[in-house]
Structures are given as C-alpha cells and as structure tokens.
Amino acid sequence: MLSAVYKSSKKADTYLFIEKRDDFSKVPAPLMSTFGTPIYVMLVDLAKRERLGVADLALVKEKLIEQGFYLQIPPPQDNLLDEFKKLNGAKSD
Helix, strand or coil: EEEEECCCCCCCCCCEEEEECCCCCCCCHHHHHHHHHCCEEEEHHHHHHHCCCCCCHHHHHHHHHHHEEEEEEECCCCHHHHHHHHHCCCCCC
16 A cells, blocks of 8 residues: 655645645645645555554554545644643643
8 A cells, every 4th residue: 555645835744645646636625725735755655564653554544545645743732831830830821
C-alpha cells in the first residue's frame, strides 16, 4: 500500500497522506484551503512498515481505504503558564 506524503505550507508539523501522488481529488476543498499548497515529502510503502513516526499506522491505512486521505496534525501544545500555576498551587484564569 503506497501513500504520497505532503507537508502543509500553512500549518507547522501537519502532513497529508494520499493514495496517489498529486491526486488531491478525494481531499475536501475546505481542508485543502486550510492546508495550503502541499509540499511533496516522500512516497512511502505502508505495507512494509511496522511503525510510522507519530501517526498510528493502522489508522492511516484505515483512513486511506475509507476516505482516500489521512491528515496528521501535531498534538496540542502544553500551556506552560497553566502548568507553572498548577505546580505552584495558583488558580488558572
């Protein structure tokens, strides 16, 4: 199972996996607008992989089969001020 991987020109650490290189026909237009101009990263054979960086390999395969694409977004960033307040017993706003 091959997948082309693109990174977003607008969103840091955001990647789009699609079935065929340069075929964005199954990706909704609003998502493409938010994603920006796709920047090609690589072609990956998911069948030969046991792991896939940050993404869940089984979920990537499932979404590619179901909807023709998979969007990998970065995990939410920790609010360091809230963490500091929590550690020091202060209330958050």
